[in-house]
Amino acid sequence: MTGFSRVAVRAVTTPPDRVPIAAPCPPGQAVPFEDGWREGQRQISGTLAACAAALATVPHAVLDARGLAPEAAIELARRVVERSWRWQALKRERDTELSRLDVWTDAPVLFEVGWTRVAAALAGQDFCRELVATPANLLTPVTFTQRLTRLRELGIGVEVLVRGDLRRAGLRGLLAVGRASANPPRVVALTWPGTQHRPGRSGGDAESPLAFVGKGLTFDTGGICIKPAEGMEAMRGDMAGAAACAGAMMALALRRSPCPAVAVLALAENAIGADAWRPADVIEMADGTEVEIVDTDAEGRIALADALVWTRRRFAPTLIVDAATLTGSIVVALGHQRAGLFCDDDTLSHHLLAAGEATGEALWRMPLGGGYREALDSDIADLRHCSPERMQPDASQAATFLQHFAGTTPWAHLDIAGVEAHEEADEEHAAGPTGFGVRLLDALAARYEADG
Template sequence: MRAPLPTPLVTVEVADTLRRGVPAVLVAFPGDPVRVGPGAEDVADLGDVSGLAGATSRQGRSWVVGVGDGGPGDWRRAGASLVRALHADAEKAGGTTFDVRLPGDVTRDAVAAFTLGAAVGGYRFTVTGAEPPPRVKSLRLVTDVPGAADVVRKANALAAATSLGRDLANTPSNVKDPSWLAAAAVKAARAVPGLRVEVRDEKWLAEQRFGGVLAVGGGSARPPRFIELTWPGTGGAGEPHLVLVGKGITFDTGGISIKPADGMHLMRTDMSGGAAVIAALIGIARQSLPVRVTGLVPAAENHVSGSAYRPGDVITHHGGTTTEVTNTDAEGRLVLADALSYAVRTLAPDYLVDVATLTGAMKVSLGLRTGGLFATDDDLAARVTAAGARVGESWWRMPLPEDLAADVRSDIADLRQCPPGPGGITAALFLKEFTGDVPWAHLDIAGPARADKVYDEVVPGATGFAARTLIELAESYGLTNTIG
């Protein structure tokens, strides 16, 4: 059986009145005593209500959820925890819709964060032939905050992008190959007016000398694809052109430099960068943002066979740069190099951003909840960091030290794929060679792209990390252009 795509999410709406007979959810703030928002008179006993962010309890027909200190992160955690609790209760009691009574002084940022957490916090991807259990279908936020409907609409769009990124990355690789990923992008794009998508096959890749993509995909019976999504903007004068590039390795054995068996099953999510780019383009187009955006996803399977590429090979990338291969498990940078070169030489971007589950070194450096950010432009780096902060994704800027740049050079080719030294940094320095003089950022999401436990709005499996940041980044350029 295949999991139904897209995964259904909880619908979050805004209303100004309570519905008769619908259970209510109240919010609580910690303190002595605990402070409960509107509807407190309906709670007979506050004995087990702490107000801590995400703490939920059932009080008769009502529910109480803690929002902690009331920051966006606490509200996001509260929304996610609430929906998970309601889902679990629905399997026993069957409740599918609730009214959430928000305090009169709630901020728009809090409303947006709560919506995002509630929409994706109960995400569940399961491949099964069994009937799905009862689930919560909708929440209505009862508030008279000006503009609440607009921020909820945007938060739902960000949630949908996160969910699509998760769906694409979670899909098992016996279903998901480069052709499937391309077809999924085409299907999603068809539902959004104005968004164009073009899929190129292995013949086109050979004609255009995409040597990295062809080498990495050469060991698989399922050939590579190159996916290009185009959002033309709204036609305004001077709209900047942002190009997003996402690694699309639909399964990664490591090739001849084969990975250990433990953990290899997780490599179905090695195209999380590509998933984030596809999801971001869908979200950008749905919001009709006034900025030109192109999304590029080089998609391939890295397999072991008689036709697999080898350590010691020299490959020629799009544009003519040659690379000495030293480790076939460092395949992501090879496919990204082709796409980055194509972007610079063909698309004339104003800004260039790539995103990839690229190096285990980033997991060691930053852990599993923070993405690594490398950039040649301070303004672009600041925009990425700020965009992530607004949508609940954390980034930490890493250096691109000049003293390591020479190590990327090869004795027998222009570049060597895996220089010695700090792995995340040297991988970024390799990619930098293909970005010309375009302001560029590299986002390494090897850590936060996957989770093995629940936290905040994240559930085990693919997290959809980076999709929201990319949408918010595009919006920041659209807003700048509108103001300018």
Template sequence: MLAIRLIAEPDQLDAVALPMRPGAADDASAAPVPTAVALPAEVADEAAALASMIGLTGRAGEAHRQLRPGSAPARLLLVGIGDGDEPGWRSAGAALARAGKDETHITVALPAGVSAEAVRGLAEGLLLASYRYRLGADAEAPALTGVDLAVAEPEAYQQALEVARTTATMTRLARDLTNTPSSVKNPQWFADQVAAAATDLPGLRLRVREPEELAAEGFGGILAVGGGSASGPRLVELDWQPAEATTHVVLVGKGITFDTGGISIKPVPAMKLMRKDMAGAAAVVAATLGAAALRLPVRITTLAPLAENMVSGAAFRPGDIIRHYGGLTSETTNSDAEGRLVLADALAYAVAELKPDLLIDLATLTGANAIALGTRTGALYSDNDQLADAVLAAVAAAGEAAWRMPLPTDYVEHLGSELADLHSAPTQGAGSVLAALYLREFTGELREKWLHIDMSAPSWCERDDAELTRGATGWGVRGLLRWLATFR
């Protein structure tokens, strides 16, 4: 991962990044921001002239690299910061990571009195946009390995940088887990990755239930979905319990390590990217690890129900009746609506045994999410206005996006079944809404303290875009960490 330092006096000036802000008038060119550290006198004048010459506006994420042969610095990178708020600096960091990918080292000359939020945003943008995942040979890896942030008082920004570094590290972990091909990634592999990561963080407790334990304890949904695979299902339970915690949050993440659709098999184009169907589990696990690394004073229990939804003689069938943890039964007429079945078990277990103050689940649950909200926005459902507002605010502050959706009572009748307590995949009504209403049935006495996010679309990105890189986005890690950090 890219090494970022805070320094007071630059010791390398081969390549210098200079923040640029929009001009005073609508049609004015970008202007360089006065910096906390001294640069050669001509640099600011040259940057202003260059901005006017090539039409730089200073908008957030704009970047230009200028060669200066025989001068110091030898390369000048002009980076727009827009309004200078945290999102603008995050965009600037992402643009700098790409514009400076051929450099080995860059010094960023920050303005005097720059805010801690700006430093955090800049660092997150740098670290997230420089992420790459590749298993084959890579002849085009970026040369950039180090960035120095030059400020007047480095110690004042150390905590902001540490939070940014932890947030980016855990987001990158979620991306790694999600990007890993399913030829490598099965439920046991995922559980092993969690165990390895948790070992490095004191205070975490981990339990992994294997198929025999799941059967003994009545996790019928997880067992049904995982029954068709040679790689048996698992339930990961990861607990962070600091002594000073006064609030207990349970996070649940859908962990389907590959989804064929089962007997209701998907067409090949829809199946190709189904290694990402465990992005919810990756997000909640990574957020919990991040909370432990930052020593956040909130108790977190994370549940990751893991299964591989395959086609075989042992696979569950359309029309089967599944008995979930706690006793509720589901009639399933579509084995490709499998994620809600494993989540139902985990939610019911959380309510009955963990009794948290708040219950949140993240899942790559429906394609309807993308139809309603596009590819960058998660669909958020909750009956709790205060909880919904707090999570939406945290997600927005983190640079992610979610939109609150309704839970209409007139749709509940579609969940009725002649054979079971619930129909898991009704064909009438809005798909994402019905999936949320189905999950709500397993929240029991915590119904008013539950929140669900359908994040199938924003879990993946088809092209580099700001701090996102092509592939898994790690969506949810940043938003959850922001929200968890509000418990003090």
């Protein structure tokens, strides 16, 4: 994992000298005081947030996890590492960052064993967060693709579709979304064969991968239906779904998951230009569905729809989970506390909800179909991609639109708008990108591994 972990974490039974010791207390409990501090050692205590904030500027620290069960110690360390994330790549003067954490524990072996898996997820999460944090002039579909090639080191296959490939594959929706930008769209497929992959056998379900599909709008101006200027800068994060899928793949590879998985990232910049797509355009999507465009700022579902079709065609996956910062509606519905889960398969939904509870990346199931489908009836095409009315349940309508392109494959859609970044730091999160989805998808894969 060398080269992928931001913080080197190890278990110790005796804390080294002259290294600050942090002893976070659970919320609501009194600050514990232990005697036996050695001279010259700084003690940091208080809430997890206070500890993590203090540790963020210390290069090397000890985390006092004595008396905790190994799982609890691991969780505590995870929170400290997750919370200590800061992104300073574009600053000339950088603060010191936490790079080494010694976990003072009674059960070092069990800690180390359990930590490997957590470290993999954290590395994937950091990868995701960095992608989300990177501004759109530095992270275009092309440079996003270049950053993904690094995953080859881990045994992940990286397949890139450039404009000509996209044309041949018929991904006209994605091409339309990316058409006005000087930065051409891409589709990237990341494949992890799984450590139990048996090459040569074909057809059986055992080799069919789990598929993750991510919306990767490296910047979303809204297109001709341009967004208001205020807050537009946040649209550099409109590729957080794709980043989460990429991060999850990194996590699976780092922990040598037995589970075959693929991630398909639909990368484009929704720009304004003389050749931009327009409201009222009708686009023949990859599966032949004719779609009337109502609002060019509802571009994510168009890019994703084509990616879903291509993913089914190319990989015949056992299931698909897509992740996208898709709608403002889901923020109004569920706030910043939960992402929306739209799923037409109760088993998959159950696994995702459970994975969400386990990782703290909480989901809430939202409705699909019915009246939401009726809102997508078009006067001149097979479907329209959103409703022109105000005050619409756009999140459910968008999900229902995607459902059409998921076909019969068990499918779930995660609308992660609102949870992909935090404006302010809190107990759980640093300010900035959260990496939401990486640990969730990793935990989902783990559940399918356990199921055999």
